Amino acid sequence: MKTYVGIDPGVNGALCVIWGDNTIDAYKCPNTASKMATNATRAAFTFGTNYGTWLGVLASNNIDPLLILPKQWQSVYTKFGKLPKDYVEKKRKLKIIAQTFVKFNVTLITADSILIAKYLTHNIKNRKENIHERKRISQDKRKGKKKTD
Numbered sequence: 001m002k003t004y005v006g007i008d009p010g011v012n013g014a015l016c017v018i019w020g021d022n023t024i025d026a027y028k029c030p031n032t033a034s035k036m037a038t039n040a041t042r043a044a045f046t047f048g049t050n051y052g053t054w055l056g057v058l059a060s061n062n063i064d065p066l067l068i069l070p071k072q073w074q075s076v077y078t079k080f081g082k083l084p085k086d087y088v089e090k091k092r093k094l095k096i097i098a099q100t101f102v103k104f105n106v107t108l109i110t111a112d113s114i115l116i117a118k119y120l121t122h123n124i125k126n127r128k129e130n131i132h133e134r135k136r137i138s139q140d141k142r143k144g145k146k147k148t149d
Contacts, residue, residue: 004124007065009051016113018121026101026110066120070112073119121148 001020008014008029016026029049058065074083080097084090091108098111101118 004117004120004122005117006113006120007054008112008116009047010112011046011050012109013050014113015109016110016117024104024114024117026102026106026114028103028107028109034148066124068116068119073116075117076122077115093121 003020004018006016006018006099010045012030013029013031014026015029016024018024054067074094077083077094077097080100081093083093094115095106095108095111098114098118099106106114128149
């Protein structure tokens with residue numbers, strides 16, 4: 001049984017764990033970076049600091065992270081309707097979507113990490129199946145076999 005971890009490394013980020021028995025826990029990250037980002041440069045630095053901290057934590061525990069862009073994981077949830085362009089409205093919509101997956105109260109802070117972890121549960125399985133299929137096709141090509149459906 002696999003455990004999946006979704007990490008939102010932002011200043012108001014969170015960590016979500018989907019355990020092997022499919023129970024889900026989410027935790028607000030104790031980030032210490034300043035929340036007083038008043039310009040893009042300072043905001044980018046703060047995000048980078050938190051992101052780097054998470055990479056260090058994962059590396060020190062011999063965990064190889066799968067890095068996923070927001071555009072990737074958010075695109076899966078368009079089945080719940082188009083996500084608003086406005087940042088605040090988008091965050092509210094993502095919170096509502098995340099609430100459909102858990103029994104505890106989702107916050108704006110924990111919503112992204114929950115949706116990232118849920119994205120992983122479905123896409124890691126599909127990704128591995130695709131990798132195995134590509135390997136099989138590659139081996140068949142080397143042996144001179146044609147793909148049959």
